[in-house]
Amino acid sequence: MNGYQLSDQQRQIYRRYAGLALPRHTSYPIVPVWTSAYGAAELREDLRLSAQEKRPLSLYIHIPFCERLCYYCACTKEIISPSKRQQHDPSGDLLAGLALEVPRFAALTGRGTVQQVHLGGGSPTFLRPPQLRSLWQILQDHFALANDAEIAIEIDPRITTLEHLQTLRELGFNRISLGIQDFNPEVQKAVNRIQPFEQVQQVVDWCRALGFGSLNFDLIYGLPFQTMATMADTLEQTLALRPDRIAFYRLAVIPEIFRWQNVFRPLDLPAGELSLDLNLLAINRFLEAGYEFIGLDHFARPEEALAQAVHEGSLRRTFQGMTTGKPLDILGFGPSAITHLDNAFAQNQKESVSWQEAIATDLATERGLRLNDDDRLRRELMQQLYGHGTIDKPSLENTFAISFDSYFANELQRLESLVDEGVVEVSANAIRLSEPVGRLLVRVVAAVFDRYLPPRAFCEGLPAEKASRVG
Helix, strand or coil: CCCCCCCHHHHHHHHHHHCCEECCCCCCCCHHHCECCCCHHHHHHHHHHHHHCCCCEEEEEEECEECCCCCCCCCCCEECCHHHHHHCCCHHHHHHHHHHHHHHHHHHHCCCEEEEEEEEECCHHHCCHHHHHHHHHHHHHHCEEEEEEEEEEEECCCCCCHHHHHHHHHHCCCEEEEEEECCCHHHHHHCCCCCCHHHHHHHHHHHHHHCCCEEEEEEEECCCCCCHHHHHHHHHHHHHCCCCEEEEEECCCCCCCCHHHHHCCHHHCCCCCHHHHHHHHHHHHHHHCCCEEECCCEEECCCCHHHHHHHHCCCEEECCEEECCCCCEEEEECCCCEEECCCEEEEECCCHHHHHHHHCCCCCEEEEEECCHHHHHHHHHHHHHHHHCEEEHHHHHHHHCCCHHHHCHHHHHHHHHHHHCCCEEECCCEEEECCCHHHHCHHHHHHHCCCCCCCCHHHHCCCCCCCEECC
């Protein structure tokens, strides 16, 4: 479509649901459902099953360290200031732990074909170039990378040097994701992330000169002191740097969980419908610039692999956001890292010390979940809904041997109010999100089909400390 504009009636419908606390469904079932009853023994069984089925692999390595705390952050991280690092560099302990963990996984999965590698954090470029080389050697010693593998890393432009980027390119990295969030100085100060445009531009220029195939920018709306004018400026500066992908996230304000967010004063945060208008401003500006709107909050140029995955039907939603390629078994390494298999989820111990103690003798699994047939069915439904805005009834019926309307009779009944309000359209073969209001309220529709949520969560929400607000 040409643009996202909401009528007064559609705004009224949006307001009705915008305050609900609901999952973002980066996994299904969602993380709070996982349990410590699933541990290292269960993960070993499931890794062996992955090997038997010769499932293609993706590797995720979590580097938890950051030099400074960004107040918006909801990631698992540990703040190591430069002075603290001079006393003891935790990178050596991390690499020693990975040197134990990676071969343990490899012994169970074999040298399966690795289609993707992703370094996340934290700030992966906290590792110095020689340390990045050491990490890469650990991976190469135990896994075989496909020639066309996507090899990506998240970087902090404030601490990433030319030598970092040269090293990454030499190692074969081909996709870079830059944490931007906002270019406005007042907003940056409020979130404790001072990062001038010129600094980002320099890193982007280095990336282009070195030949990285794809650049992603992470932006956030809903931050303190953002206005329509400041957001317009940030969008123009973003587009001037021509990223190939853009992730435009809504700030999740959950101070009950992320206690550092208590620094945010309510009066400084966007009020009323300003967050909605900031989102619409960005969506429309990105569409005007030729990007395709993908999933809940991603944008990509039409020739970019993420956009191609939409057209090919191979788009997936994971903890790393929207990703390309067929379903892959994701092996998670490092503190808090999540392993995402065809039939199970498993998360490592979150704290570095706990993870190191556990990995010294066994896998460091803290909790997880083995999926049943219903979980698999609903997971695929969520993939279709978030990735393509449509639930394909016949495909689910054929894959899972069900009658969709019978199996989901209760959900279809609960969905009727959303149909009446024009959020979704239901036909014999499909359930489709309407444009634009349904697309903006996809999390509400998804909540209807989440078996682990209270039946009326889609219209009442969850306790505020359990999930982020829809809008």
